[in-house]
Amino acid sequence: MTYYYLASDQKLGSGNGTIGMAMSALELVSGFDYPIQVENINGLEKEWELQALLQYIQNHTAPYKICPVQVANLLNSNRVELKVRSKSKVLLHEIAEPEQLLLEEGHLLIIKKVPRFT
Numbered sequence: 791m792t793y794y795y796l797a798s799d800q801k802l803g804s805g806n807g808t809i810g811m812a813m814s815a816l817e818l819v820s821g822f823d824y825p826i827q828v829e830n831i832n833g834l835e836k837e838w839e840l841q842a843l844l845q846y847i848q849n850h851t852a853p854y855k856i857c858p859v860q861v862a863n864l865l866n867s868n869r870v871e872l873k874v875r876s877k878s879k880v881l882l883h884e885i886a887e888p889e890q891l892l893l894e895e896g897h898l899l900i901i902k903k904v905p906r907f908t
Contacts, residue, residue: 792895793831794843795872797824797860802850808842809834821874821898822860834863840888851882851903859901863893874898 795814796802805811805828814829834843843861851857859882864872875896882903885891893899 792833792863793829793866794834794893795819795822795826795862795864796828796830797822797826798850798858799824800850800854800857802827802859804828805846809839809846811846816872819862819864819872819874821877822862823858823900824860831866835892837888840891843891844885844888847882847901854903855905857903859903860898861891861893861901862898863895865895 795816804813809830810832811828811830814826816826816829818825834840847859847861850859862874864874866872873896877898877900879900879902880890882901883906885901891899
């Protein structure tokens with residue numbers, strides 16, 4: 791089964807329970823820049839689940855001018871090591887649709903909040 795794992799340079803909270811986020815005891819996984827702090831074990835596929843994840847990320851980054859959040863969809867199994875196979879980056883304010891958070895297995899998305907200049 792694939793799980794979503796989240797990491798950030800700032801402490802992540804457990805959310806509001808909408809999408810089943812739990813604090814993680816995992817160590818640093820190869821491919822992540824920060825220790826994994828939160829995992830979602832229910833999977834995220836439906837639009838409302840992805841919208842809830844986006845809201846969680848927006849709420850987490852709100853107090854900070856600059857804040858990265860790393861999200862990965864990884865296979866969790868006793869038989870295989872957690873492994874990031876590919877990475878991409880996006881600025882938080884450029885996420886137009888929650889579906890942009892629907893990740894293939896093994897993909898890590900780096901979401902970065904930066905100040906917006908108009």
